[in-house]
Amino acid sequence: MDRRTFLKASAALPVVSQLPELAPLAHAQAKDFSPRPGAWRTFEVTTRVEVQTPAGVTRVWVPLPVVESEYQRPMGSVWAGNARRMQTVTASTYGAAMLYAEFAEGETAPVVEVTSRLQTQDRALDWSRKTPATLDREAARTWTAPTDLMPTDGIVRETAERITRGKRTDLEKVRAVYDWILATTYREPKVRGCGVGDIKAMLETRNFGGKCGDINGLFVGLVRAAGVPARDVYGIRLAPSAFGYKALGAASSNVTKAQHCRAEVFLGDHGWVAMDPADVGKVAREETSEWLRLEHPLVAAVRPKLFGGWEGNWLAYNTAHDVALPNATQGGRLGFLMYPQAETANGRLDSLDPDNFKYAITAREIRA
Amino acid sequence: MRPLRLPVLAVAVLAGAGSLAPADPHADPARFAPWTRGAPPPLALIDLAGRRHTLADHRGKVVLVNFWATWCEPCRDEMPSLARLRASLGGRLVVLAVNYGESKPRVADFLARLGVDLPVLLDPNREAPRAWRVRVLPTSFVVGPDGRVRYTVVGEVDWTSPEALRAVRGLL
Numbered sequence: 001m002d003r004r005t006f007l008k009a010s011a012a013l014p015v016v017s018q019l020p021e022l023a024p025l026a027h028a029q030a031k032d033f034s035p036r037p038g039a040w041r042t043f044e045v046t047t048r049v050e051v052q053t054p055a056g057v058t059r060v061w062v063p064l065p066v067v068e069s070e071y072q073r074p075m076g077s078v079w080a081g082n083a084r085r086m087q088t089v090t091a092s093t094y095g096a097a098m099l100y101a102e103f104a105e106g107e108t109a110p111v112v113e114v115t116s117r118l119q120t121q122d123r124a125l126d127w128s129r130k131t132p133a134t135l136d137r138e139a140a141r142t143w144t145a146p147t148d149l150m151p152t153d154g155i156v157r158e159t160a161e162r163i164t165r166g167k168r169t170d171l172e173k174v175r176a177v178y179d180w181i182l183a184t185t186y187r188e189p190k191v192r193g194c195g196v197g198d199i200k201a202m203l204e205t206r207n208f209g210g211k212c213g214d215i216n217g218l219f220v221g222l223v224r225a226a227g228v229p230a231r232d233v234y235g236i237r238l239a240p241s242a243f244g245y246k247a248l249g250a251a252s253s254n255v256t257k258a259q260h261c262r263a264e265v266f267l268g269d270h271g272w273v274a275m276d277p278a279d280v281g282k283v284a285r286e287e288t289s290e291w292l293r294l295e296h297p298l299v300a301a302v303r304p305k306l307f308g309g310w311e312g313n314w315l316a317y318n319t320a321h322d323v324a325l326p327n328a329t330q331g332g333r334l335g336f337l338m339y340p341q342a343e344t345a346n347g348r349l350d351s352l353d354p355d356n357f358k359y360a361i362t363a364r365e366i367r368a
Numbered sequence: 369m370r371p372l373r374l375p376v377l378a379v380a381v382l383a384g385a386g387s388l389a390p391a392d393p394h395a396d397p398a399r400f401a402p403w404t405r406g407a408p409p410p411l412a413l414i415d416l417a418g419r420r421h422t423l424a425d426h427r428g429k430v431v432l433v434n435f436w437a438t439w440c441e442p443c444r445d446e447m448p449s450l451a452r453l454r455a456s457l458g459g460r461l462v463v464l465a466v467n468y469g470e471s472k473p474r475v476a477d478f479l480a481r482l483g484v485d486l487p488v489l490l491d492p493n494r495e496a497p498r499a500w501r502v503r504v505l506p507t508s509f510v511v512g513p514d515g516r517v518r519y520t521v522v523g524e525v526d527w528t529s530p531e532a533l534r535a536v537r538g539l540l
Contacts (some may be wrong), residue, residue, distance in 0.1 A: 192439040202504045325447075331493040347492030349471065356471040 029295035035122035056345025081112030096320035143229035160225035
């Protein structure tokens, strides 16, 4: 192996000494990361789309935060624009909701703006208190089913079986997968958007660098392959972390690139339980200028809390996979829907390129 | 050792993917895996100037179809050698570098900054990688003058290496 190949191969390894931009050891203090439910916060999120290169009939889809749960209360959305048709639509399989805007041929400056209000709160499971729950058969099937990007057979099943060998309960299996994800994957800041989430390709190529779409996608796929219901929750960060973690919040009111997906697993003793191993990896990689080990106090403080909880500075759009955009005339279905989408006569626009698309998303907290 | 960095890319299921991610691109001529899937999948895309290209347009020449993206570092790293290979073979080799779903301004900016001269096709709907069953970037295909696909190669390639030259020259 020549030096160049070695360096390329090594580049993927978490060896901090090879990263030239590293600062001296940061004097990072341990922080107390303790999400606690009970205080609802109200946010307003505005997505403005101005298609730069309209051609023929232009179509736009903006995801709407419709997840209603113990941690989120949707309060409705309003929209405005110069489209000939604007209406809410729902993707068939998993019920992802979106605002659909259709612009007439000849509209030279298509614009649509969607504003949603909602309330969110922290999640933190009290493991000592059992709240037995069951999924009906159809729901259990849905949340253990394979998707386009998350097969549950072949290498995914083999890996899940290896990780969970000897584990008896669903909780033990989930914890084994969570620990394996943290030991095996790593946050790769250069990955575009939230990553692709092709978990079979990750396992086959052993390329475990990624972002939430990859890392939490792999977590969910492995948990499903182990027979435990699980799902990704696609959303966006709204505000800074109240616990001082810059990696775990939006840096400003401009949240155009703050999309983040979390995960949930279903446990018979507790119902749907919050999980976010990808954010543990994000703290390790991005909280300071150095790549922190899992044992570092900054990482160790979030690791157990993101197993059963998360902070309410984030909204959930949907839990959908394999999204066929209603009324689309081009392009295949999406692995997930977290970014605004659009098509013109020249094809789909690149949803990870907000400046050329273009779109902007802002969030603000509404205080009583 | 750990395999090469291969940014993953989602499309359809790739058959025989167990051979992905070889450790050393310079030591494994078998990376140019023979194509076994029959007729070439469809490829009809426009370039940055708006001209439409299909494989049939280039019958009689060797065609190298390369799937890439601006955010894929191994793709970027192999591009200069791809341009050198193309220049060294004159008009006998056609390179079609199919971008993965990015906008024209973004692709044009990238090529200007990189300073390589390669014919790039835009694929906003990401249909070509689905049809060609590409799940990892970069992935390349070598098509003979008769229009039959001959080789698949996954991951970064030094296109001026003896193995690559052998695979391409053997079809000229």
